[in-house]
Amino acid sequence: MLKKINVKDVQVGMYIHEICGSWMDNPFWQKSFKLTKATDVESLFEYHIKEVWIDTGKGLDITSKVNSVSFEEEKHHVNNTLQKIAAGANKLKPRVTLQEELVQAKKIVANAKQSVISMFSEARMGNAIKMDQAADLVEEINQSIARNPGALLSVVRLKNASNYTYMHSIAVSGLMIALGKELGLDNALLTEVGIAGLLHDVGKIYIPDQILNKTGQLTAEEFAVMKTHPPKGWELLNISNGVNGIALDVCQHHHERVDGKGYPNQLSGDTLTTFARMGAICDVYDAITSTRCYKASWEPGEALHKMTEWRDGHFDENIFTAFVRTIGIYPSGTLVKLKSGRLAVVIEQIEGNLLKPMVKVFYSTHSMTYLLPELLDLSRSSDTIINREDAQHWGFNLEKIGVN
Ligand SMILES: [Fe+2]
Ligand SMILES: [Fe+2]
Structure with missing residues (x-):
């Protein structure tokens, strides 16, 4: 039987069915495993995991004093939350049909992919990012989203392990723009959040391939190296001409959490901007719906269900509501x-x-x-x-x- 419990109630001998949280926030790439030693339990605290699902058929059960939530209760709770969010949504009619925009979106994404590859390889050679190239690209993404948001967002979902970083950059750019529209941002700000999405992971060019593409579990040291990509990206953008403050902010803070347990600066409250909060949501959604070298993807509906389950502490509540209204409670591909x-x-x-x-x-x-x-x-x-x-x-x- 599956039970969701607080990490403080976890004991050696329990079988972890799933950790409640994004797999990018911790090095536990395995979905399920048995806790065999005390250091395994300590690691859950170290990576600020709040709750886990345990399988009592495969490991130790909780005592009667411990609070837990059953799989059915949680499913019911998440469905209720999503239905309430859907009730307040007001989707506008797209300007062109999905089929028409798909033709454009495929061309835009193919061009964008080549541009992002060349932008990142220039940066790898020590050259600054060409911001006018990024702005042109984002303008095309912005226009496609304005015509029919579903088209570009469907195309960017189709990625594989080898083109992941580039397609993920384009996907987060598109999601940031679509979410920005739902939040009522003006066109100038939409461009800025789109650029921020495109460049948020540029610091990954400094992470060695053997860590970035490792199929097994990262060691604590490797995970620490992985966590340097936001400040390293910020340093690169900071010396590139014409980078807007929003891109710098999102690059540095897209792995922060509203409870102050994210990285690199453990920001929360007023110091965590709307843009960084948007970045965190778009980034996690695209990452967990994409197949990676070490993990199969979750389909969009499942990903949204899981994000709703862990949203407390991870994501800004109002922006998460806007995000659900952006992609739908049954997102395309579900x-x-x-x-x-x-x-x-x-x-x-x-x-x-x-x-x-x-x-x-x-x-x-x-x-x-x-x-x-x-x-x-x-x-x-x-x-x-x-x-x-x-x-x-x-x-x-x-x-x-x-x-x-
Ligand atoms: Fe990142
Ligand atoms: Fe990312």
Whole structure:
């Protein structure tokens, strides 16, 4: 049985099913493991982990005095939170259709990828970042998001371990702009937050490949090296001409947490800006929905569910609410089950209602067979989403079934 407990109640002999938090904040790359020695328990504190899921079928159970939350209780709580957030959302109609914008977005992302590769390799050779090149790129991303935000954000989800750093930079730029729009930022600020997203991880050029691409668990020393990428990136941007203050701030502080337990400066309260708080959310969402050399990705709906579960202490509450409204409570790429018993993948958010997106129906759970794929606008259908499904459990390749 799965139980969520506070780290202070963890004991040697318990089986950790999952750590509640982003896998970038600690070196525990393994999803599940048994705690065999006291130093394992101490490490959980050292990396500021607040809660964990334990599996009582595979390890020690809690005593009756310890508080815990069951899997079903947590699922219910997160679903309620997301439904409340969705109720206040007001999605606007995109200016062009998803299919039309996908054609543009694919070109923009392909060009952007080449530009980011050359920008980062120039920086690796010791040259300053060319800010006009970054600004031009972000302007194109900004325009694509303005025409139809779902298109570019779908294209950047398709990345692999080898192009991860570049695609992640473009993805965080797009997410920052889309979130900035939801927060009502003006166009000049949207460009600045887009540039900040593009350059937030530039400090990774100084991290040795054997650490950056390690498939196993990082040692404490390697993790300490990894944590130097924000200040190192800041130093590089600080000597490059024309870098805005927002990019410097987001580069330095995108791994901070609102509870002051992030890095590198343990900022919280007024010292942690709106932009750094935006960066933290966009960065985690894109990272955990991307396949890395050491970890398979979570599909978007699952990632959002987990972020909602750990948001306390990690993320700014109001900005997280805006983020959920930006990507939807069933973000594009999520596997859902419909009342009719059919399975579908979410394709696009529909104006006005985050609970009824456009989906592509492709499987029947009654006959357990594939159906001819069919686009279905749930805002105009009597069929409805009854729950999110685990894509890994079903073994579907949703990237193939989805928009692309
Ligand atoms: Fe980072
Ligand atoms: Fe990042």
